[in-house]
Amino acid sequence: MAHKAQDGAADTSGPSWHPVTKKKAYEQVIAQVEEQIVARRLRVGDRLPAERELATMLGVSRAGVREAMRTLEAQGVVSADVGTDGGTFVTTMSSEAITRILRLHVHLSHFSVPEVLEARIPLERRSARLAASQASEEDLAKMREVLDEMADPATPRDRFNELDTQFHVLVAAAGHNRLVTELTTAIRETMTGPIMHSFDDEEDWHARSASLCAGHEAIFAAIEKGDALQAAEAVESHIRLAYEQLHYHSN
């Protein structure tokens, strides 16, 4: 409505130019599918109209519809079933898909270390708090196993880095909140490369790994005794210290 009024007003003040939308046919098809999903008119498990039907309804070519479907499939939004009952269905997007996209995004957008840090700390504080009240015996046993392997001096640096990520993911998962877990995991995973780099450059590996292990043990102890606030504080100190070490080694 506001837009219409503006156009009307522009009549007396000369022509009003708008940038041309160069949206391709397949992009428009994607946009419409997304609109239906967000409006909850299309839900997981629903079958999309057939290619020919969709092309007619949207006024685009069948090739445009096909391209849109392939893109949505690659993004994990829909999946195609073959066979007599075949068709294209709305799917549950996998955690891996979103982790992958977030990871790429963090790399390509050149978020600074403080930016990543400021997003990571509140999420991991929340993960740790949730874990302190929700962790099962099994969750704790898995964390213990990872910590024991990290404490072994024979563990090589790349394996140590893998286990480090695993520990943070286990804490997040122990909170039993999938969205917090995925965001935490994606952001932690973006740091794997830079962390590995600084591990490789580390001259006093013994001191560095001992310091990281001590941080993890403090988090684990707080979660084990169910102390939510202490778990949150422990995870924040650990992350801040780890970033200082990382920063020190990147310079």
Next chain:
Amino acid sequence: MAHKAQDGAADTSGPSWHPVTKKKAYEQVIAQVEEQIVARRLRVGDRLPAERELATMLGVSRAGVREAMRTLEAQGVVSADVGTDGGTFVTTMSSEAITRILRLHVHLSHFSVPEVLEARIPLERRSARLAASQASEEDLAKMREVLDEMADPATPRDRFNELDTQFHVLVAAAGHNRLVTELTTAIRETMTGPIMHSFDDEEDWHARSASLCAGHEAIFAAIEKGDALQAAEAVESHIRLAYEQLHYHSN
């Protein structure tokens, strides 16, 4: 290594079967491009090898390379330039792309209200804290304008909902941390549909909107005076109350 040992052990206990990886050619091309990005061997602005060259190097068809590039383009990872200097370049992924993917993901994964709440609260607490120390006069002026329009009883419910989202996005943006801003925005935007639904059902709209406005005013006041802790507390109370009202109206 562990895997090899297992294979060896299986020799005496019969054949060992592994699921066949049905990764399509274009998926493998995508995976390789991503690998280079995460390893920082491909950076924003870099040109990818030509289609023919990439197809030869990776041992896939040119059609497979083309499909991969289209998918990566749709995801905002690369962009194609035409003309004599044309080619496919690595781009900075736009915020809209990630917000869009997160929004779809939250819808399609059926995250529960408590799951979204537990992810939203720590992010918005952090946003409010950052805003309290970083907000410029201009940031504050924009928030004030949105709040004034929300306070006007003539503002229709759908516009109120839009302004509500805008206020939370402005707070996040005033913290000047792009990653926190994007995650906050994406998660807030997933709630727009359910919130609108409950607004439409609201019988006492006057009381509901007044309560939401009071919450926003408290957040704004804390940010304006630079009180980080109070801003965080105000945002958490506001979100929890808003969800209680939302939940009440969804049942």
